[in-house]
Amino acid sequence: MSDLAAASSLVHARDGTRLKGQEGPRADAVQSIGARPIIMTVIAAFLVFVFLAPILLVIAVSFGEKIEGASWVWAFDPSNYARVFVGIGWPDQITLLYAYKLGYTLAYAVLGSLIAIAFAFPFTYFLSQCSRPAQAAWLVFILASLSMSEVFIVMGWDIMLSNRSGLPALFKATGVTAWLKDTGWLAVLKDWGLANPRNVKFKTSQLATVLTMAYLVWPYAVILLYAPLSRIDRSMIEAARTMGAGSFTVMRTVVVPVVRIPVMGTLLLLFVYLLGAYVTVTYFAEPAHQTLPVSIYEAIRGATLNAPFGAAQAVVLLSTAGVFILASLWLGRLAENRGR
Amino acid sequence: MTQNFKTRSASNLTRRTILKGAAGTAALAASGSMLAMPAIAQARSIKIGSYGGYFEDSFKKYVYPAFTEATGITVESVTQPNSSDWLVTMQQAAASGTVPADVSLYGKDTMIKATRIGDMLKPLDASKIPGVTNLDAEFLYEGPDGLVGVGSMAWFNAMVINPNEVTPAPTSWKEFWENPAFEGSLGISKKIDGRLLDITAKTFFDGAETLMSEDGIVAVLDKVAELKPHVALWWSAESQMEQAMKNEDVIAGSYYLDVANIMASDGFPIKPLFPAEGNPIGYGSWCLSPLSEKTGEAYEFMAFSSDPATQALMSRNIGTAPLVNRELTDLTDEEFAFVSGSPIITPAYESYLDNETFIKERWDAMLAGA
Numbered sequence: 001m002s003d004l005a006a007a008s009s010l011v012h013a014r015d016g017t018r019l020k021g022q023e024g025p026r027a028d029a030v031q032s033i034g035a036r037p038i039i040m041t042v043i044a045a046f047l048v049f050v051f052l053a054p055i056l057l058v059i060a061v062s063f064g065e066k067i068e069g070a071s072w073v074w075a076f077d078p079s080n081y082a083r084v085f086v087g088i089g090w091p092d093q094i095t096l097l098y099a100y101k102l103g104y105t106l107a108y109a110v111l112g113s114l115i116a117i118a119f120a121f122p123f124t125y126f127l128s129q130c131s132r133p134a135q136a137a138w139l140v141f142i143l144a145s146l147s148m149s150e151v152f153i154v155m156g157w158d159i160m161l162s163n164r165s166g167l168p169a170l171f172k173a174t175g176v177t178a179w180l181k182d183t184g185w186l187a188v189l190k191d192w193g194l195a196n197p198r199n200v201k202f203k204t205s206q207l208a209t210v211l212t213m214a215y216l217v218w219p220y221a222v223i224l225l226y227a228p229l230s231r232i233d234r235s236m237i238e239a240a241r242t243m244g245a246g247s248f249t250v251m252r253t254v255v256v257p258v259v260r261i262p263v264m265g266t267l268l269l270l271f272v273y274l275l276g277a278y279v280t281v282t283y284f285a286e287p288a289h290q291t292l293p294v295s296i297y298e299a300i301r302g303a304t305l306n307a308p309f310g311a312a313q314a315v316v317l318l319s320t321a322g323v324f325i326l327a328s329l330w331l332g333r334l335a336e337n338r339g340r
Numbered sequence: 341m342t343q344n345f346k347t348r349s350a351s352n353l354t355r356r357t358i359l360k361g362a363a364g365t366a367a368l369a370a371s372g373s374m375l376a377m378p379a380i381a382q383a384r385s386i387k388i389g390s391y392g393g394y395f396e397d398s399f400k401k402y403v404y405p406a407f408t409e410a411t412g413i414t415v416e417s418v419t420q421p422n423s424s425d426w427l428v429t430m431q432q433a434a435a436s437g438t439v440p441a442d443v444s445l446y447g448k449d450t451m452i453k454a455t456r457i458g459d460m461l462k463p464l465d466a467s468k469i470p471g472v473t474n475l476d477a478e479f480l481y482e483g484p485d486g487l488v489g490v491g492s493m494a495w496f497n498a499m500v501i502n503p504n505e506v507t508p509a510p511t512s513w514k515e516f517w518e519n520p521a522f523e524g525s526l527g528i529s530k531k532i533d534g535r536l537l538d539i540t541a542k543t544f545f546d547g548a549e550t551l552m553s554e555d556g557i558v559a560v561l562d563k564v565a566e567l568k569p570h571v572a573l574w575w576s577a578e579s580q581m582e583q584a585m586k587n588e589d590v591i592a593g594s595y596y597l598d599v600a601n602i603m604a605s606d607g608f609p610i611k612p613l614f615p616a617e618g619n620p621i622g623y624g625s626w627c628l629s630p631l632s633e634k635t636g637e638a639y640e641f642m643a644f645s646s647d648p649a650t651q652a653l654m655s656r657n658i659g660t661a662p663l664v665n666r667e668l669t670d671l672t673d674e675e676f677a678f679v680s681g682s683p684i685i686t687p688a689y690e691s692y693l694d695n696e697t698f699i700k701e702r703w704d705a706m707l708a709g710a
Contacts (some may be wrong), residue, residue, distance in 0.1 A: 067695035070456040071431070088701045097701065097710040162587040185468070196524035196572060198505075203589060204573065287530055287574045287707035296705070303533050305424055305698050 051285060055318075062315050064308030071305045071320035077268070080312035098295065098313065102320060105275060105291040108206075112213030113221075113270035114275075117263065125255065127222070128230035139226065140218045150216060150279045157212045161202040168199045208284040213277055217270040224269065228262035231254075264332050268325055275321055292317050353377060369701035383566050384413040386637040392419040402657040407644050420698065422684065423624075430460065437658075442632040443641060444493060445624045448481070448595040449533065449689050453485035454627070456693070463488055468639045469645035481625055489625030490642040493651070493660035496597035496681065497535045498612040498619045500546035505591040505609070510605045512616045516592065517563075522570045527581045527593030530574035532703045535620035536594065538687045540564050543617045548688035557691070557699055561706045574707065585610045587665040598659035601678050618683030623663065655679045 034286055065075035087095030099163030160166040169176045177199050180186040189195035194205060202208050231257060240250045256263075281291050294314055357699040388404070390396045396419055402413040418441040420426040427450055433440050446454065463485040466472055471491055472480060479491025501509055506521070516522055530537055541550045541560050550556040572590050575581040578599065584590045586608050597619065601610040626645060628638045644650055650659035651662035659681040662669055673680075692699060704710075 002601075066697060067456075069454055071428070083701075087705070088697055095705050095710055097705045097708055100710050101706060135582075138439070158583065162583070164587045183679045190524065193524070197521060201524065201572060201589065245529050281578065282576050287704070290708075301425060302423055302700075303531070303702050305428065305701075306454075306697065311629060 002069055027043055050131045051138050056153060058311045061307055062311035064311070066304075066306050066308055072308050073278040077308070080308045081316070083309060084316050098292065098316075100291065100294045101295050102317065104285070104289055105293065106318065108210055108213055108277070108281070108285075108291060109271045109274035111210045112274045113267050114218060115210065115214035116218045116221045116266055116270055117225075120218055120225055121152050121263070123220050124229050128226065128232075135230075139223070142222050146223075150277070153216055154212060154279045154283050154337045157208065157215070158203070160206055163199060166200060171200050189222070202290075204284055204286040206285065206289055209280060209289070212284055213274050216277065216280065217273055220273065221270060221337065225259070225262065226265040232258055261332070264328070268328060270337070272325070275317065341408055360700065361403070364555040373673065384411075384637055385416060386413055386420050386443065386634045386641060387416045387439070387441045388641065389418040389420040389444040391422055391445065395622060398658045400668055401652065402653060403645075406650070406653065410644060411640050413640060420445060423447045424453070426450075427454055427457075427460070427624060429626050431457065432627070432631065434459070439631045441499070441629065442634040443626050443638050446489065446627050447622060447624055448489075448687075451481055451489045451625050451627060451692055452689060453640075455488060461488040462630040462632065462635070464490065464639070464642070469643045469646070470543060474562060474646050474648055474651075474666070474668060476663060479623060479625070480665045489627045490575075490646060491663040492626050492645055493654050494621055494623035494680075495622055495660055496619045497529070497594050498583065498597040498600060498681070499615050500593055500595045500600045500610050500612050502585065502591040502609045503611045504589070505673050506563060509611070509613055510592070513539055516570060517567055522592060524570065524572045525591045526567070527569045527573040527575055527590035527595070528567070528571050529581075530576045530707070533687075533692060533702055534594070535622075535685075535687060536567075537561075537699075537703075538620045538685050539594065539617070540567075541688070542685045548686060551688035551691045554695065554698060556652055557695060558701065564689045564707050565709075568707075568709075578664055595649055597661075598679060602659070616681070616683075618685045619681065620685040620687055621661075621685070631663035631684060 061076075062080055063076050063078065064070045064072045064080075064082075064211050065077040082090060084098045087093065087097060089095065127135060130138070161168075163169065167179075171180075177186070180189065180195075180200070186195050186200070189200055190197070194207075195201055236254055236258075237250055245253065276293055277291070278293050278297065281294055285291070296310045296317070297315045298304075299306045299313065349664050371372070388399075389403065390399050398415055400415075400417050404417065406542075408414055419439070423444075425447045426444060427446070429440060430444060451461070461483060463483070464487045466480070466487050468491065474484070475491050480487055481489035481491075483489075499510065499513065503509070510519070511515070516526060528534070537551060537557075538548065538561055540563050541547050541556075544563050545560060547558070550560060573580065573584045573593075575584065578596070581590075581595050582599065582603065585593075585595070585603065595610075597611070599613050600610050602610070603610045626638075626642050628635065632638065648662070648664045648668035649670075652671050654660050655662050655669070655671055655678075656675060657680055662671070666680075667677055669676075
């Protein structure tokens with residue numbers, strides 16, 4: 001959730017100038033009694049302890065040395081990082097196993113957040129035009145749905161996609177399965193990994209993984225987009241309409257340009273959130289398509305007790321996420337400057 | 341969520357407790373009577389760890405009260421998340437001089453791991469634990485300093501099928517590889533110690549011997565890779581496999597014998613089998629912390645646990661297989677078939693430890709096709 005808070009401030013960071021102006025006299029008053037340095041020191045110490053120390057610890061552990069058949073010891077062993085990129089058999093043999101896992105992690109997070117925004121944006125746009133009571137009701141419902149844990153959501157999807165209780169059962173009952181068998185489409189679906197000899201199957205599949213992830217973050221997308229979309233000046237839209245612009249043109253030339261920065265911020269936030277998705281991946285992705293967080297968990301808590309390797313993977317994931325976020329911020333700024 | 345190491349989660353084990361409510365009533369009454377005798381109990385006590393959930397609850401309900409009745413020693417039950425995690429906890433506790441549990445329950449690989457880490461397990465004097473002679477010798481684990489683990493109970497990873505969908509029933513694990521009806525239809529443990537390697541080694545190679553070398557491991561992994569198109573679910577949590585069998589998302593696979601039996605008696609379409617090659621066995625051991633001052637009490641508990649009557653008590657109420665010769669117990673044929681069978685596949689524990697990083701990475705790479 002701290003990710004959320006951080007990125008949420010990023011979404012609304014444009015208001016920063018106003019905050020600066022407010023500091024004036026009141027800040028001076030606080031300073032005059034000398035409380036400010038003390039408060040700031042306490043907060044800084046707290047931040048270092050709560051946020052920085054765990055990260056430093058992870059980095060320190062990532063250099064630990066694994067003792068085969070036992071646990072691990074503190075050391076300065078960079079081979080854990082080498083293993084993340086080329087595997088344990090290097091230099092005789094190279095495996096890109098963990099690079100693939102990193103790739104799936106990023107791909108799922110990008111696709112999941114894009115799909116979530118694709119559904120959340122129009123929904124929120126129309127929501128912001130509803131009556132006040134309707135908006136309130138929807139927002140309460142969406143906020144409440146945030147309290148559902150990933151475990152429950154995955155359980156729900158699991159039932160929806162199950163052979164006897166979900167879509168495959170529906171296919172069978174309505175005769176679609178029989179039709180697929182007769183026409184030979186079932187064999188094709190089997191080749192795609194979406195069927196067994198008896199019926200269609202949607203678990204495990206990348207489709208189920210990405211859709212569940214999108215569902216997981218959709219409420220966040222609505223809540224983050226609600227504020228900027230409801231603040232849009234309606235008179236601008238009406239003016240565009242009066243000048244003959246159609247709905248699509250209004251959306252393209254008025255609405256989207258106004259909210260593109262909050263949308264970008266929301267996208268980044270959902271992306272970061274989904275990087276850590278664990279339950280969804282363990283349930284809906286086959287091992288060949290699983291992500292780095294699953295591998296990290298297995299290294300630390302699994303039978304090998306290889307915390308250093310888990311930590312090294314975590315640091316690589318963190319760095320990659322950081323690079324992605326910086327790159328998108330930089331691209332955003334570039335586009336912004338070019339627009340002027 | 342899921343247990344990583346050797347550890348069966350108990351949650352499933354123990355629905356047996358509910359099922360066998362009738363059998364449990366007597367024991368419940370016994371535990372009730374224990375409450376009436378705290379005076380003696382206060383005098384001597386011991387902290388014993390076991391995997392949490394229903395498993396631990398069953399111990400608290402059936403085993404510990406009987407122990408207290410027999411010896412006057414009260415048991416303070418300690419929850420272990422599983423064995424490998426618990427080893428880390430015990431290691432940290434030892435460093436700070438505390439003893440979270442006098443006696444811990446460890447899977448065999450964790451126990452070996454503990455002896456390799458060193459100073460984790462206290463050597464035991466078998467002559468002071470009269471009951472241990474009841475146990476088969478292989479369930480008494482000797483570290484470099486002598487006996488350190490006394491077997492407590494065993495469990496099986498059995499072949500299971502949906503009897504409505506799979507006819508006739510397979511007689512060999514080979515059919516999982518060879519019968520096209522299993523295409524995209526099997527549920528197999530994703531965990532490296534889910535015992536598929538041992539099953540494959542026994543079925544197609546020379547068993548545990550083959551897993552002792554890197555070449556052998558690679559050969560077995562290549563054979564496992566051939567099974568991948570038939571696997572619909574690589575489960576990591578027991579509940580996943582339970583749901584998949586119930587929903588018929590999978591129609592066969594490998595799963596815990598006791599849970600499969602419980603599900604079958606609940607009316608779900610699942611049937612555990614002992615194919616020609618057998619099923620892999622796993623077992624837990626009681627181990628004593630070197631910092632514990634309750635050595636005497638621990639000996640008494642280990643002796644009690646090794647008693648055939650206690651082994652039968654655990655089989656009936658927790659669903660585990662006895663570690664003593666069946667003839668020593670009063671288990672009926674039906675009761676015994678519920679918790680055990682033959683032949684037995686013994687896992688290549690030493691290899692899993694000696695080559696653990698290699699096996700783990702190659703296993704993951706095999707699964708990922710990378």
